[in-house]
Amino acid sequence: MKYAVLGTGMVGHTLASRLHTLGHEVRMGARTADNEKATEWVKARGERAGQGTFAEVAAWAERVIVAVNGAQIVALAEALGNAAVAGKTVIDVTNPLDFSKGMPPILVPELSNTTSAGEALQAHLPEARVVKALNTMNHEVMVDPGRVPGDSDAFLCGDIDAAKAETREFLAELGWTAPIDMGPLSAARGLEGLMPFWLRMWGVVGSADFNYRIVRE
Numbered sequence: 019m020k021y022a023v024l025g026t027g028m029v030g031h032t033l034a035s036r037l038h039t040l041g042h043e044v045r046m047g048a049r050t051a052d053n054e055k056a057t058e059w060v061k062a063r064g065e066r067a068g069q070g071t072f073a074e075v076a077a078w079a080e081r082v083i084v085a086v087n088g089a090q091i092v093a094l095a096e097a098l099g100n101a102a103v104a105g106k107t108v109i110d111v112t113n114p115l116d117f118s119k120g121m122p123p124i125l126v127p128e129l130s131n132t133t134s135a136g137e138a139l140q141a142h143l144p145e146a147r148v149v150k151a152l153n154t155m156n157h158e159v160m161v162d163p164g165r166v167p168g169d170s171d172a173f174l175c176g177d178i179d180a181a182k183a184e185t186r187e188f189l190a191e192l193g194w195t196a197p198i199d200m201g202p203l204s205a206a207r208g209l210e211g212l213m214p215f216w217l218r219m220w221g222v223v224g225s226a227d228f229n230y231r232i233v234r235e
């Protein structure tokens with residue numbers, strides 16, 4: 019499978035590297051085609067790894083992962099453009115966090131409560147098939163559920179069933195075999211809304227190796 023991973027931060031690196039290790043062709047996307055962090059990553063990974071602008075790698079890919087600064091999701095969508103992602107499953111792992119007022123960050127008001135980064139992405143890229151997933155856990159746990167002892171949960175939501183089926187395949191490859199489907203993309207409001215709680219709990223636990231577990235009858 020050809021994956022574009024949009025984002026050169028910790029999450030982009032972790033997901034791109036895991037997908038590459040699993041045998042996929044992976045290109046890392048950034049605002050510029052010669053982004054240094056992406057160049058280093060490509061050098062380190064060798065064959066089947068590449069880089070380019072957000073639009074270039076997405077146009078090449080079969081599936082697209084969005085792992086950019088979530089507060090900049092509209093700028094990302096504008097740089098990406100609808101044509102590059104038309105008909106493709108776009109898995110959005112972002113959280114729209116504003117760090118400008120210090121720690122802990124807050125959710126960007128224009129991207130929370132009555133909307134979400136996931137919905138903003140879909141609204142700006144109407145032909146993409148956006149699915150929200152994996153934003154509720156640390157990046158190392160995303161690719162290695164066993165870092166957290168016992169069973170814990172991954173979530174997804176989106177408006178297009180076929181895209182959610184592709185996302186479940188992607189999640190299964192990472193080790194998440196029974197993710198909880200939260201329904202339509204508007205459920206991203208709740209998934210992104212978990213982040214203020216997660217950040218406070220991080221302080222309590224003292225490590226990012228923890229996760230949510232839904233207990234039910």
Ligand SMILES: NC(=O)c1ccc[n+]([C@@H]2O[C@H](COP(=O)([O-])OP(=O)(O)OC[C@H]3O[C@@H](n4cnc5c(N)ncnc54)[C@H](OP(=O)(O)O)[C@@H]3O)[C@@H](O)[C@H]2O)c1
Nearest residue numbers: 025026027028029048049086087088090093112113156157
């Ligand atoms: N860290 C975690 O464990 C974790 C866990 C769950 C979810 N998340 C979410 O995952 C996302 C990525 O997190 P991260 O810590 O890896 O990276 P980050 O520092 O939040 O974001 C880095 C990426 O954002 C891009 N970016 C910054 N400003 C931009 C703009 N104006 N327009 C377009 N792109 C822009 C950068 O592009 P350039 O490469 O061109 O500079 C870079 O690729 C965030 O939304 C975060 O909330 C993180």
